[in-house]
Amino acid sequence: MEHYFQKEIECASQEEIRSIQNEKLVKQVKHVWENVPYYRKKMEEKGITPDDIKSVDDLHKLPFLSKKDLRDAYPYGLLGKPLKECVRMHSTSGTTGKRVVAFYTQHDIDLWEDCCARAIMAAGGTDEDVCQIAYGYGLFTGGAGLNGGSHKVGCLTVPASSGNTDRQIMFINDLSATILCCTPSYAAYLSERFKELGYGPDDITLKAGIFGAEAWSEEMRQDIQNTLGIKAYDIYGLTELSGPGVAFECSAQDGMHINEDHFIAEIIDPETEEVLPEGEQGELVFTAIDKEAFPMIRYRTRDICKLTREKCSCGRTHVKMAKPMGRSDDMLIIRGVNVFPSQIETVLLNNGYAANYQIVVDRKNNTDTLDVQVEMTPEMFTDNVGEIEERQKKLVDDLKSMLGIKAKVSLMTPKSIARSEGKAVRVIDKRKI
Amino acid sequence: MSVMQISVFLENKPGTLKKMTGVLAENNINMRATSLAETKDFGIARLVVDDALSAVNTLKDNNFVASLTPVLAIEIPDEAGGLDKILESFDNAQVNIEYMYAFTGGKCSDHAYMIFRVSDTKAAESKLIGTGVKILTQEDIESI
Numbered sequence: 287m288e289h290y291f292q293k294e295i296e297c298a299s300q301e302e303i304r305s306i307q308n309e310k311l312v313k314q315v316k317h318v319w320e321n322v323p324y325y326r327k328k329m330e331e332k333g334i335t336p337d338d339i340k341s342v343d344d345l346h347k348l349p350f351l352s353k354k355d356l357r358d359a360y361p362y363g364l365l366g367k368p369l370k371e372c373v374r375m376h377s378t379s380g381t382t383g384k385r386v387v388a389f390y391t392q393h394d395i396d397l398w399e400d401c402c403a404r405a406i407m408a409a410g411g412t413d414e415d416v417c418q419i420a421y422g423y424g425l426f427t428g429g430a431g432l433n434g435g436s437h438k439v440g441c442l443t444v445p446a447s448s449g450n451t452d453r454q455i456m457f458i459n460d461l462s463a464t465i466l467c468c469t470p471s472y473a474a475y476l477s478e479r480f481k482e483l484g485y486g487p488d489d490i491t492l493k494a495g496i497f498g499a500e501a502w503s504e505e506m507r508q509d510i511q512n513t514l515g516i517k518a519y520d521i522y523g524l525t526e527l528s529g530p531g532v533a534f535e536c537s538a539q540d541g542m543h544i545n546e547d548h549f550i551a552e553i554i555d556p557e558t559e560e561v562l563p564e565g566e567q568g569e570l571v572f573t574a575i576d577k578e579a580f581p582m583i584r585y586r587t588r589d590i591c592k593l594t595r596e597k598c599s600c601g602r603t604h605v606k607m608a609k610p611m612g613r614s615d616d617m618l619i620i621r622g623v624n625v626f627p628s629q630i631e632t633v634l635l636n637n638g639y640a641a642n643y644q645i646v647v648d649r650k651n652n653t654d655t656l657d658v659q660v661e662m663t664p665e666m667f668t669d670n671v672g673e674i675e676e677r678q679k680k681l682v683d684d685l686k687s688m689l690g691i692k693a694k695v696s697l698m699t700p701k702s703i704a705r706s707e708g709k710a711v712r713v714i715d716k717r718k719i
Numbered sequence: 720m721s722v723m724q725i726s727v728f729l730e731n732k733p734g735t736l737k738k739m740t741g742v743l744a745e746n747n748i749n750m751r752a753t754s755l756a757e758t759k760d761f762g763i764a765r766l767v768v769d770d771a772l773s774a775v776n777t778l779k780d781n782n783f784v785a786s787l788t789p790v791l792a793i794e795i796p797d798e799a800g801g802l803d804k805i806l807e808s809f810d811n812a813q814v815n816i817e818y819m820y821a822f823t824g825g826k827c828s829d830h831a832y833m834i835f836r837v838s839d840t841k842a843a844e845s846k847l848i849g850t851g852v853k854i855l856t857q858e859d860i861e862s863i
Contacts, residue, residue, distance in 0.1 A: 699729075699735065
């Protein structure tokens with residue numbers, strides 16, 4: 287049976303959603319015009335006023351915001367409410383440069399937690415569940431967001447935070463936890479540890495996992511699902527827009543429903559900045575139409591993906607976004623070719639290797655080098671040198687056909703690649719450009 | 720009849736082999752025979768020890784990937800033509816050798832020993848019985 291946190295709005299007709307968006311957008315643009323001088327200036331430069339925005343159809347007229355704007359306006363330049371009304375701040379992990387900070391009123395926290403509650407219930411969660419949150423608590427939005435959502439659903443919430451793997455496993459076992467929330471790389475690490483301790487999928491009480499905050503492949507999902515004996519659901523979000531829960535997966539496990547009553551999604555061509563027709567791949571842009579303290583208008587996520595409005599088997603009507611190929615920030619340009627770590631991960635898992643890998647990019651004699659380091663596993667090892675070399679060669683060939691460039695494959699000692707408790711460090715770029 | 724050889728994956732990095740021998744030394748595991756197969760990118764160390772099962776577990780506990788492979792350990796008279804005679808028996812029995820390496824015995828100094836990895840160990844064993852070739856058992860290895 288499908289569970290919903292706010293069924294009426296989650297399953298509303300497209301017309302109803304559109305009418306909510308129209309109303310909230312007009313109000314939001316007015317709010318920003320009056321309260322955020324930084325954005326008002328951008329609007330003035332484009333020669334538009336709130337009167338030009340009458341519905342979602344006019345959205346394309348508005349200027350974009352980017353991570354650079356957030357850095358330029360750091361810390362309070364984009365604040366939409368007086369500090370007196372703000373109750374919380376969070377900060378990005380800073381994986382792609384200087385941290386950005388975001389602010390929340392109580393209203394903002396509430397709607398964010400609603401979004402997370404929708405995600406938990408879409409993963410089958412109810413007030414009967416024990417929900418262990420192994421996302422970091424603190425400045426990072428993962429812990430706080432899912433914690434709030436779990437409360438709203440009425441789960442027994444285990445605020446384990448990240449790290450201390452054996453303690454995580456102890457609580458999962460002792461409390462019979464049924465839902466696990468963490469990054470996919472940490473879920474893979476926990477799976478590995480469970481396996482080492484001799485647990486099979488039937489020995490683990492978990493039934494669902496909500497994994498997000500980094501790109502992960504379908505193959506990694508299968509691996510985690512099989513090892514832990516769970517259904518693994520993707521969740522998407524950005525600190526700039528609130529945190530996890532901007533979009534989430536349902537029982538169909540085929541794309542994430544964007545919470546359209548709070549966020550309007552567009553896909554643009556990252557070069558020309560033109561809005562692309564639905565179904566085309568491009569950069570995802572969000573407008574937060576319900577947020578007071580940090581009202582992002584046309585925020586460029588750098589995430590590359592597609593949107594679809596095909597009818598979903600779960601009954602939800604909100605538009606679905608495909609799993610992003612990766613943040614364009616994560617995208618590497620190697621010998622002029624765009625490479626996403628997630629593409630490399632797909633090839634590795636398809637070839638039977640584990641998701642423990644590292645990508646080292648360097649420049650030798652003015653040529654970029656790509657070294658994919660992957661750990662040897664008992665399953666992939668044989669006494670036959672020729673066989674290992676053949677597999678290694680197949681991996682090189684598969685990488686070549688996926689990426690279009692040649693990569694070196696290095697087989698590493700097990701456990702030699704550092705495990706991550708939060709966002710995994712997949713890429714080491716040694717190029718000095 | 721066959722003997723269990725341990726095959727260990729070694730990353731191509733200075734110190735990897737030393738790390739393995741360190742683990743063996745710490746756990747008081749005595750190697751009877753060893754050889755190293757290397758490629759451009761990685762190596763496989765092959766070891767014959769007295770207690771293969773406990774050695775392989777010790778290595779796994781120390782984050783090595785290791786597996787057991789059945790091999791033939793054969794006693795060879797330490798004299799000119801010794802190996803040739805053995806290989807003649809292999810030849811007659813149509814046994815295909817994948818790799819081999821030698822070690823000399825501790826107590827029996829007039830004998831050399833060779834480890835043979837063949838494509839089908841069991842078939843090779845049955846074909847070599849009665850040809851005068853002395854195949855060592857795991858117990859023999861322990862007492863050398």
